[in-house]
Amino acid sequence: MNELKSNIRWLAVSMSATLLLMFPLRSGAQSKSASEEIKVALPAFRTNASKPAHNSGTQAGTQTKTIRIWDACDPVTFDAKVGPGTCIAGHHGQTIFDDFFAEVQQDRVAGGWRFNPLLNTTDGIFKLVRLELAPGDRISLENVGGETHTFTKVEEFGGGFFAPLNPLTGNPEPAPECARVLADGSLAPQPESDTNQFVEAGETEFGPIAGTRALPLGVTHWQCCIHPWMRINVAVRDRDQDHEHEHQN
Numbered sequence: 001m002n003e004l005k006s007n008i009r010w011l012a013v014s015m016s017a018t019l020l021l022m023f024p025l026r027s028g029a030q031s032k033s034a035s036e037e038i039k040v041a042l043p044a045f046r047t048n049a050s051k052p053a054h055n056s057g058t059q060a061g062t063q064t065k066t067i068r069i070w071d072a073c074d075p076v077t078f079d080a081k082v083g084p085g086t087c088i089a090g091h092h093g094q095t096i097f098d099d100f101f102a103e104v105q106q107d108r109v110a111g112g113w114r115f116n117p118l119l120n121t122t123d124g125i126f127k128l129v130r131l132e133l134a135p136g137d138r139i140s141l142e143n144v145g146g147e148t149h150t151f152t153k154v155e156e157f158g159g160g161f162f163a164p165l166n167p168l169t170g171n172p173e174p175a176p177e178c179a180r181v182l183a184d185g186s187l188a189p190q191p192e193s194d195t196n197q198f199v200e201a202g203e204t205e206f207g208p209i210a211g212t213r214a215l216p217l218g219v220t221h222w223q224c225c226i227h228p229w230m231r232i233n234v235a236v237r238d239r240d241q242d243h244e245h246e247h248q249n
């Protein structure tokens with residue numbers, strides 16, 4: 001079932017990515033047939049069953065830490081430009097597609113598209129947060145945005161599978177954990193796994209458990225494979241280990 005779901009999603013994503021490449025985002029005048037084809041591609045993206053959303057039965061002393069996933073997509077303009085179902089109404093989102101795209105072109109990021117925790121702004125500190133976990137702790141991924149995002153472990157941060165955004169964000173090379181390069185040069189998403197989770201709009205699902213193969217001791221790097229600037233570092237340390245290195249970055 002999961003495999004089928006992944007395959008359907010893979011197909012939908014690769015089709016939509018291909019269509020986007022064929023019909024560039026900034027083109028003001030999409031042909032009717034292009035719009036119609038895009039409409040076919042995206043709805044399957046959302047054919048997921050709901051996943052476990054509640055924390056229960058964790059062992060004593062362990063915690064579930066939430067990573068909220070934000071975007072600010074405006075449903076009408078995102079669906080018009082990318083395809084129906086790209087941005088779900090009813091969530092946080094008022095940034096029209098052209099403003100999103102212009103911001104990425106100028107700044108390499110769209111500030112409203114992010115993982116949280118992002119910045120530590122307390123105690124005179126202003127720096128990127130590294131999420132600290134102990135073995136047994138669990139991540140909960142809460143997508144409060146209107147788009148699908150991925151939570152993907154990468155050896156090194158890089159581009160995603162949605163080719164149009166990679167060069168604009170300074171990530172010409174996709175992270176191999178995010179995307180495969182096909183013979184024709186186009187990109188295909190890697191299949192979903194416990195280190196490559198697709199979190200649909202409005203959904204909360206469990207992420208990896210600290211101390212397991214997916215999220216081992218030490219620092220690992222995680223990003224969204226659609227919006228490459230969405231990044232977070234996760235540190236897993238034994239509970240009894242002293243925290244003298246806590247303030248290193």
Ligand SMILES: [Cu+2]
Nearest residue numbers: 149224226227
């Ligand atoms: Cu994303």
